[in-house]
Amino acid sequence: MPPFPIRNPAPTTPAPAAEPDNAPLLLSVLGPLSARHDGRDLPLGPPRRRALLALLLIRPGRVVPTELLIEELWGEEPPRQAVATLQSHVSHLRRALQPASGPDRPSMLRHRAPGYVLELPPEQIDGCRFERLVAEGRRLLERRDPLAARDRLGAALALWRGSPYAEFDGHPPLCDESSRLEHVRLAAVEASAEARLALGAAQEVAADLDREARRHPARERLVGHLMTALSRLGRQAEALEAYERTRVHLDEEFGVGTAAELRRVRTAILRQEPGTCGPTAGSHTARPEPAGPALGAPVIGVAKADDGERTRRTEARPPVRAAQEPARPEASGGAGTAGAEPGGPFTAAARCHDSRRHGAGSAEGGATGSAAAGGAGAPRVTAGPGHTCRPVTTAEDSPSSMADSPESARPARDAETPKNGTIRETLKPGAQSPFTGRSEELQRLTAAAASALAGHGHVAGVLGPAGVGKTRLLLELVPRLEAACAGQDDADRKCAGLEVIWSHCFLSEGVPPYWLWTQILRRLSTTRPDAFRDAVKPFGTLLAPLMPEHAAGPGRPAPEPDWGQARFLTHDAVCEVLLALATQHPLVLLMEDLHWADTASLDLLRLLSTRSQGHPLGIVLTAREHEVGSDATLRRILAEVLRGPRTETLRLGGLSRNAVAAIVAAQAGPGVDAKVVEVLHRRSEGNPYFVMQLLSLLADARSLRRPDAVGVLLTRIPTGAREALRQRFAALPETVLRVLRLCAVIGTEVDTDLLDCTATEDEPVAEALESAIRAGLLGEDPHRPEGLHFAHALVQETLIDELSREDRQRLHARVAEGLCARRPRLVEDEEIERVAHHAWQAKGALPIADTLPLLLRAAEQAEQQLAYEQVETWLRRAVHLVGLLPPDDPSTASLDRRLHIQLGQVLATTRGYGHSEAETALARGRALSEVTHSPEDPSVLWALCASHLVTGRYDDSRPFSGLLRDLAERSGQPVAVLGAAYAEGIVLHVRGQLPQALTELEHGVAMADGYAREGHSLARTFQHDPRVSCRSYDTFTHWLMGDRKTATARRRELLGLTEYDSRPSDRSFALYVDAVVAAWEGDVRTAHSSGAEGARLADEHGLLYWKAMLATLEGWGLTHSGRVDDGLTLMNSSLAELRNSRTHLRRPLHLGLLGQAQHRAGRTEDAKTTFHALLAAVAQRGEHVYLHPELPATRLLHDLLGRGAAEAAAAG
The missing domain is CATH 1.10.8 (Helicase, Ruva Protein; domain 3)
Incomplete structure (x- = not known):
C-alpha cells in the first residue's frame, strides 16, 4: 500500500498484473528496491551493494565514473581499497542479475571507461515506466481526452508502492531523485484528479485528495481540485476549510497570499455558482495562446510548490505579435527554452501580482489602483498594451509543461539571491529547461541595469542572430533586478517601487510611428494613472503622435509649427514624462527588436539615452546584429546610443x-x-x-x-527552423537566392573560386555574397581571405531542400564540370573524391559513362588511403549506376562482374569472409564470368574458398581449392598457387592431420617469399599479404607439433613483416597469431597487449572481423590479469559478434580460451558449459585439432568433464 494512496477511478484502469513465470527482469524503485525475474526475487545483497545498484539505476544507460561512485557510496570515508571493494560489489551484482541476461549474453552491468554502466530497456525499470505513463496521461489530458488520460494516469499511480529510494537517506543523489519522483507523482495525482473531475467523478477525487491536500497544503492546484470536488458534492463548508488551511500555510510559511485562481474558486463557491469552475480538462479552451513557434515562448519564474523556500516572481511575458506577423525564433529560445506551455489554472508560487495589485490589464480596462497600491517597494513588471499578465505555471502545474516527459521535472538552473544581495546559481526543481551558458552576460547585464537604478542612468544593447536567446536573457534579468531590490536594506532602497516595462517593435503593415514608445506610455498610464496624468499635463497635445487620446479637441485646431521642431518637442515631452516618473520610482525599459523600429522611434531613443544620465532609468534593447549591420540609419543611431560611458553592448553567439x-x-x-x-x-x-x-x-x-x-x-x-529560414530567404532578391543555392550545392565551405567558375552571367556573385553576409546567412573565414561558410548547417540544407530534384542535379553537374575545367590535374589527385561526390549527386543530369570512371577512381583512391568504408560506398554507387545501363551491351556485364568482385573483396576485408553479402557479391561476379566468357579469376576462387573456410564448411571449400590447384598447374598464377596450398593446409590443420598440413603450409610460405622477392604484389587480390597468411597456420602447426623454436621464429617474422607499411588487416592477423600462441604458453602480458593493440587497430579501420577476433584475446588477458568481469564481458560480446557474422573458423579455439578464463574466475559451472559447447562444435565440423593434448584448454577440459567426453567428440 503506497503512503499516499490514489484509488483507481474506474475498472478500466489497468492494475498491476500477476507476473508470468517467464517475465523479463523488473527493477522496482517505487518502494523498496527490488529485482524480479521469472517470478522470483533476485538477491541484491547488503545495503551498500543495493545503494550501488540504485546509483546506477538513476542514470540508466549512462557511464558513471568509478571515482564518482566511490564518492557517492562512501562520502569522505572510503575504504582503503576502494576500487577493489567497488569491483567486488559490481561482481556480486552481476552475478545476481546474470539470470536475467542469459547464459550466452553479456551482463547488463558493464564496465565502460571510465566507470560502469547499467544497460537495460527503460521498461524494465518501474520508475521509467511510471514516468512514461504519466507523460502519456498528461498529453492525453491536454488533447481533451480525459477518459484515456484517467486510465493512463491510474496505471502509473498503481505502480507506486512507497517512497523511492527511502532506504538510502545517506546518499544525496538518491535523496534528490526521490524528491524528483515525488514531484512527478504529485503532478500525476493532480492530472488524474483533473481528468476525473471532467468525467464527473467528484466523489473519487474528494476521497483521494483530502489526505494529499493536508500533507501538501502549498500545492494550490491540488487544493483547487479538492475544493471543486467538495463543492460539487454539496460540501461547501469543507471546501472553504481546505482553502483556509492553504491560505494560513502560505502566509505563515512564505508570507504570501493565495493565487488568483484559487481565490476565484473560493469566490465561485461563496456565490454558489452552478458547476463551480474548477480546473477541468475543458478549462484550457478558454485561454488563447500567443502566436509563436511550436515550442512556445519562455516565461520567467519557476518556484517550488511544496515545503521548500518559496519564491515570488512576476511573469514578464512579451506581448503577442500581430496575427499576420511571422513567428520570431527568439520567442522560443534563450539558452534553453521551455516547451509549449498552455498552463494549468493553479500555480504554487509563481504569481502575476501586477494584475492583482496594480490592475495591469489591457489599456482599455482602465486603472484599478495607484502606484502605491502595491507597496512602496514592490517591483513591477508590465507587458505591452492589450496584454494581461498570466500566471506562470511550473512543471507540476501544467499537463503540457513537461514537454511530453516527466524527465523535465528534473532540477534545472535557477537564480537564488541570498541576504547579502549577491546572485548565485542553485538548483530548482520543476524548471522546464535550464538557463545555461549565459551567466557572464547575465551578470554584466544585471550590473548595468542595477547601476541605472542607483540613479546613474544606463543603456545596454543585446545583439545577436535570431533565436540566439536575446529575449530569454531579458526574461532572466527581471527576477534578478527584483531580487537585487529586495535584498537592499530599508534605509538604502534606492530602487523602491522598481517598474520594468516591455515594448516591442513589429514588422507588420499598419504599425504607426512611435509604436515602440506608445506601448510604454500606455502601460505607465495604466500602472501609475495619477502620476502619469500629472507628468503629461504640462505638455498638452505634444504627446498626440504617440497617444491619439491626447490630441486637440474638435473645437481646438492644433497649431502647425515647423515639422522638425514639432517632432523634437514631442521627443522632449516623452523624455520629460519618463524622467519624471523614473524620479518617483525607478524605471527599466526593455525594448525588443529594434531592427524593426521606425526612424522616429530611433531618434527618440537617441535623445532619451542622452537625457537619462543621472536619473534612475535604465534601457535594455535587443536587435539582430546582421540587420543592424545592413541598415545604415539603424547602425548609426545604435552606435551613438551605445558608445557613451554608461553603456554596455553584449553580442550573443552560439552556446558552448x-x-x-x-x-x-x-x-x-x-x-x-x-x-x-x-x-x-x-x-x-x-x-x-x-x-x-x-x-x-x-x-x-x-x-x-x-x-x-x-x-x-x-x-x-x-x-x-525551415519556416524561419524560408522567411529570411523570402526577403532576398531572386538573383541572390540563385547564387546562394549554388553555394549550398558547392558545400558548407564556399569555394569562391569555384563559384566564379560555375556561376552564369546572370548570377551576380559579388553582390549576392555581400547581401548574404549582411543577412547573416554566410560568414567570412578569418583564417582564409577568400573563405566563406554558411552561418549554420541548416541554412545550407534548407536551401538544398527547397530545390527540385532536377534543379539539384543540374547544379551538381555544373559544380562537377567546374571542378574538372578549373584544375584538370588536381582532379587526378586530391579533388577526385569531391568531383565524384558532385557527379554522383548529378547522376540524372550527367551521362553514366562520364560518372562511372569518377566513382571508380574515387574508390581506388580510398583504397590506397585504407578507407575501406569509403571504398564500399563508391563501389555500391557504381553498382547502382551499372544497373541503369543497357543490359544487352557486352561492356555492361563485364563492368558489373568487375564491380561485384571488388565489392565482395572489400566486404570480406571489413566484415569477414563469413559475411553473407560478401559471398553473394563474389558468387555473382563469378557467375557473370560465364556470361562474359571470362576465364576463372583465381582471386574470386580464393575468396569463395575462404568464405567456406571461415563459415566452417571445410569439405565444401575443397572443390574451390581443387580448381585453384588445377589453375596453378596450368598457368602458374601466384594467387592460384598460394590459394591452393593455404586452403588445403587449413583444412588439414583443423582435421588434426598436422604433418600433412605442415607440408602444404611450408610450401605456401616458401612460394609467398619467392613471389615477394620477384616483386609480385598479391595483397590486393589475395586480400592479405600471403607471407602473413601462410605463416599464421604454419606457426600454429609447428607449436602443436612441439616445435616451439620454429613457432617462435615464425611469430617474430610475422611481427617484423607487418611492423611498417603493412595493411591494417595484415598487422591485425600477425598480432592475433602472436596473442593466441602467447595465451597457449600462459604469457598473459603478451596475449593482452597484442590483443588490445590489434583490436584498436582493427576498430580504427573498420575491420569488424579482426576486431572481434582480437578482442577475444584481449578479454582473455584481462581476465588473467585480475579484471575478471571486464575480461569475460569482452570475450562473450566478441564471440557473439563472430557468431552473428557466421564466423565459425577457430571457434573451438576461442571457446577453449573462454573456458580457461571462466575457470580462472572461479566460475566452474560456466566453464563446463563452455567446454560442452566446444565439444559440440568439434563434433559438428570435425575440428579435431582443437582437442589436441598440447592445448591448455584440452587439459582443463579433461579435468572438468573427463577424457571420455573428449574422446566421444573426437570419435564423432
Whole structure:
C-alpha cells in the first residue's frame, strides 16, 4: 500500500498484473528496491551493494565514473581499497542479475571507461515506466481526452508502492531523485484528479485528495481540485476549510497570499455558482495562446510548490505579435527554452501580482489602483498594451509543461539571491529547461541595469542572430533586478517601487510611428494613472503622435509649427514624462527588436539615452546584429546610443557544447550519448532555438537515446527552423537566392573560386555574397581571405531542400564540370573524391559513362588511403549506376562482374569472409564470368574458398581449392598457387592431420617469399599479404607439433613483416597469431597487449572481423590479469559478434580460451558449459585439432568433464 494512496477511478484502469513465470527482469524503485525475474526475487545483497545498484539505476544507460561512485557510496570515508571493494560489489551484482541476461549474453552491468554502466530497456525499470505513463496521461489530458488520460494516469499511480529510494537517506543523489519522483507523482495525482473531475467523478477525487491536500497544503492546484470536488458534492463548508488551511500555510510559511485562481474558486463557491469552475480538462479552451513557434515562448519564474523556500516572481511575458506577423525564433529560445506551455489554472508560487495589485490589464480596462497600491517597494513588471499578465505555471502545474516527459521535472538552473544581495546559481526543481551558458552576460547585464537604478542612468544593447536567446536573457534579468531590490536594506532602497516595462517593435503593415514608445506610455498610464496624468499635463497635445487620446479637441485646431521642431518637442515631452516618473520610482525599459523600429522611434531613443544620465532609468534593447549591420540609419543611431560611458553592448553567439548538453539533460534526463550532443551542437551552432527545433524531430525527448537518434538529427530539418529560414530567404532578391543555392550545392565551405567558375552571367556573385553576409546567412573565414561558410548547417540544407530534384542535379553537374575545367590535374589527385561526390549527386543530369570512371577512381583512391568504408560506398554507387545501363551491351556485364568482385573483396576485408553479402557479391561476379566468357579469376576462387573456410564448411571449400590447384598447374598464377596450398593446409590443420598440413603450409610460405622477392604484389587480390597468411597456420602447426623454436621464429617474422607499411588487416592477423600462441604458453602480458593493440587497430579501420577476433584475446588477458568481469564481458560480446557474422573458423579455439578464463574466475559451472559447447562444435565440423593434448584448454577440459567426453567428440 503506497503512503499516499490514489484509488483507481474506474475498472478500466489497468492494475498491476500477476507476473508470468517467464517475465523479463523488473527493477522496482517505487518502494523498496527490488529485482524480479521469472517470478522470483533476485538477491541484491547488503545495503551498500543495493545503494550501488540504485546509483546506477538513476542514470540508466549512462557511464558513471568509478571515482564518482566511490564518492557517492562512501562520502569522505572510503575504504582503503576502494576500487577493489567497488569491483567486488559490481561482481556480486552481476552475478545476481546474470539470470536475467542469459547464459550466452553479456551482463547488463558493464564496465565502460571510465566507470560502469547499467544497460537495460527503460521498461524494465518501474520508475521509467511510471514516468512514461504519466507523460502519456498528461498529453492525453491536454488533447481533451480525459477518459484515456484517467486510465493512463491510474496505471502509473498503481505502480507506486512507497517512497523511492527511502532506504538510502545517506546518499544525496538518491535523496534528490526521490524528491524528483515525488514531484512527478504529485503532478500525476493532480492530472488524474483533473481528468476525473471532467468525467464527473467528484466523489473519487474528494476521497483521494483530502489526505494529499493536508500533507501538501502549498500545492494550490491540488487544493483547487479538492475544493471543486467538495463543492460539487454539496460540501461547501469543507471546501472553504481546505482553502483556509492553504491560505494560513502560505502566509505563515512564505508570507504570501493565495493565487488568483484559487481565490476565484473560493469566490465561485461563496456565490454558489452552478458547476463551480474548477480546473477541468475543458478549462484550457478558454485561454488563447500567443502566436509563436511550436515550442512556445519562455516565461520567467519557476518556484517550488511544496515545503521548500518559496519564491515570488512576476511573469514578464512579451506581448503577442500581430496575427499576420511571422513567428520570431527568439520567442522560443534563450539558452534553453521551455516547451509549449498552455498552463494549468493553479500555480504554487509563481504569481502575476501586477494584475492583482496594480490592475495591469489591457489599456482599455482602465486603472484599478495607484502606484502605491502595491507597496512602496514592490517591483513591477508590465507587458505591452492589450496584454494581461498570466500566471506562470511550473512543471507540476501544467499537463503540457513537461514537454511530453516527466524527465523535465528534473532540477534545472535557477537564480537564488541570498541576504547579502549577491546572485548565485542553485538548483530548482520543476524548471522546464535550464538557463545555461549565459551567466557572464547575465551578470554584466544585471550590473548595468542595477547601476541605472542607483540613479546613474544606463543603456545596454543585446545583439545577436535570431533565436540566439536575446529575449530569454531579458526574461532572466527581471527576477534578478527584483531580487537585487529586495535584498537592499530599508534605509538604502534606492530602487523602491522598481517598474520594468516591455515594448516591442513589429514588422507588420499598419504599425504607426512611435509604436515602440506608445506601448510604454500606455502601460505607465495604466500602472501609475495619477502620476502619469500629472507628468503629461504640462505638455498638452505634444504627446498626440504617440497617444491619439491626447490630441486637440474638435473645437481646438492644433497649431502647425515647423515639422522638425514639432517632432523634437514631442521627443522632449516623452523624455520629460519618463524622467519624471523614473524620479518617483525607478524605471527599466526593455525594448525588443529594434531592427524593426521606425526612424522616429530611433531618434527618440537617441535623445532619451542622452537625457537619462543621472536619473534612475535604465534601457535594455535587443536587435539582430546582421540587420543592424545592413541598415545604415539603424547602425548609426545604435552606435551613438551605445558608445557613451554608461553603456554596455553584449553580442550573443552560439552556446558552448556543455551548455547544449545541459539543455539536452533537462529535456531528456541523463544518459544521452555524447555523440548526440555533439551532433546537436554542430548542427545548431549552439543556437538555442535551433537546438530545440532539432529536439522536436524526435517525438519524445527520451528518443535521443535511440540508436538512430544521430541519423535523425543529421538528415532531417525541423519544420519550425525551415519556416524561419524560408522567411529570411523570402526577403532576398531572386538573383541572390540563385547564387546562394549554388553555394549550398558547392558545400558548407564556399569555394569562391569555384563559384566564379560555375556561376552564369546572370548570377551576380559579388553582390549576392555581400547581401548574404549582411543577412547573416554566410560568414567570412578569418583564417582564409577568400573563405566563406554558411552561418549554420541548416541554412545550407534548407536551401538544398527547397530545390527540385532536377534543379539539384543540374547544379551538381555544373559544380562537377567546374571542378574538372578549373584544375584538370588536381582532379587526378586530391579533388577526385569531391568531383565524384558532385557527379554522383548529378547522376540524372550527367551521362553514366562520364560518372562511372569518377566513382571508380574515387574508390581506388580510398583504397590506397585504407578507407575501406569509403571504398564500399563508391563501389555500391557504381553498382547502382551499372544497373541503369543497357543490359544487352557486352561492356555492361563485364563492368558489373568487375564491380561485384571488388565489392565482395572489400566486404570480406571489413566484415569477414563469413559475411553473407560478401559471398553473394563474389558468387555473382563469378557467375557473370560465364556470361562474359571470362576465364576463372583465381582471386574470386580464393575468396569463395575462404568464405567456406571461415563459415566452417571445410569439405565444401575443397572443390574451390581443387580448381585453384588445377589453375596453378596450368598457368602458374601466384594467387592460384598460394590459394591452393593455404586452403588445403587449413583444412588439414583443423582435421588434426598436422604433418600433412605442415607440408602444404611450408610450401605456401616458401612460394609467398619467392613471389615477394620477384616483386609480385598479391595483397590486393589475395586480400592479405600471403607471407602473413601462410605463416599464421604454419606457426600454429609447428607449436602443436612441439616445435616451439620454429613457432617462435615464425611469430617474430610475422611481427617484423607487418611492423611498417603493412595493411591494417595484415598487422591485425600477425598480432592475433602472436596473442593466441602467447595465451597457449600462459604469457598473459603478451596475449593482452597484442590483443588490445590489434583490436584498436582493427576498430580504427573498420575491420569488424579482426576486431572481434582480437578482442577475444584481449578479454582473455584481462581476465588473467585480475579484471575478471571486464575480461569475460569482452570475450562473450566478441564471440557473439563472430557468431552473428557466421564466423565459425577457430571457434573451438576461442571457446577453449573462454573456458580457461571462466575457470580462472572461479566460475566452474560456466566453464563446463563452455567446454560442452566446444565439444559440440568439434563434433559438428570435425575440428579435431582443437582437442589436441598440447592445448591448455584440452587439459582443463579433461579435468572438468573427463577424457571420455573428449574422446566421444573426437570419435564423432
